Amino acid sequence: MTELTSQKLNEVHGGINITGTFISSLVRGIDVIMDLGRSLGSAFRRAKDRTLCSY
Numbered sequence: 110m111t112e113l114t115s116q117k118l119n120e121v122h123g124g125i126n127i128t129g130t131f132i133s134s135l136v137r138g139i140d141v142i143m144d145l146g147r148s149l150g151s152a153f154r155r156a157k158d159r160t161l162c163s164y
Contacts (some may be wrong), residue, residue: 155161
């Protein structure tokens, strides 16, 4: 096993790999946030209008 010099370490380039799995996870996360916003908005509207369901 060889050791890398600082010059060789400076030449190392990295990157990002955007895959279908990453995009799918991102879209699912956005969907969850949107659903949470809709639920909270509906709850606030029902509370304001006093149209809560009685159990």
